[in-house]
Amino acid sequence: MELTRRQEIMTMLREGEWTLDELAMNFVVxxxxxxxxxxxxxxxxxxxxxxxxxxxxxxxxxxRFKDRAKYNDPSRCPMCKNEHLRSQRFQIV
Ligand SMILES: [Zn+2]
Known part of the structure; x- marks a missing residue:
């Protein structure tokens, strides 16, 4: 079951860009x-x-955030402290 969800996520990420929120909503987890x-x-x-x-x-x-290795969204801008950032997006390239 878990394997299936990961395979589905991999397929989605090969076809387009997704945010953490979108993926969580899509799989209801x-x-x-x-x-x-x-x-x-x-x-x-x-x-x-x-x-x-x-x-x-x-x-x-x-x-502009540099290349990130973290999967959770940045909470705020390190320069101006703006907390209303868009979500980062994931993709398999
Ligand atoms: Zn800023």
Whole structure:
């Protein structure tokens, strides 16, 4: 069952970009569960593909997050402290 969800997530991520919230909503599980899945997927994606995290850009000051290795969304902008950031998006490329 768990394997099936991870396989489904991998298929979705190959076809497009998704946020943590969207994935959690789609599978009706907590974000924590999706984070566990993403950690597993990141290790098991066959090379040369990889799980890419598209970080958000702060709409207030334009700050661009550097490549992130964290699956949970950044809570606020480190430059201007804006807390209304868009979610980061995941994709297998
Ligand atoms: Zn900012």
């Amino acid at each position: 907590s974000k924590k569960v999706i984070i566990d899945d993403l950690e597993h997927i990141a290790r098991s994606v066959p090379r040369p593909s990889r799980l890419q995290i598209h970080p958000p850009t702060c709409e207030v000051c334009g700050y």
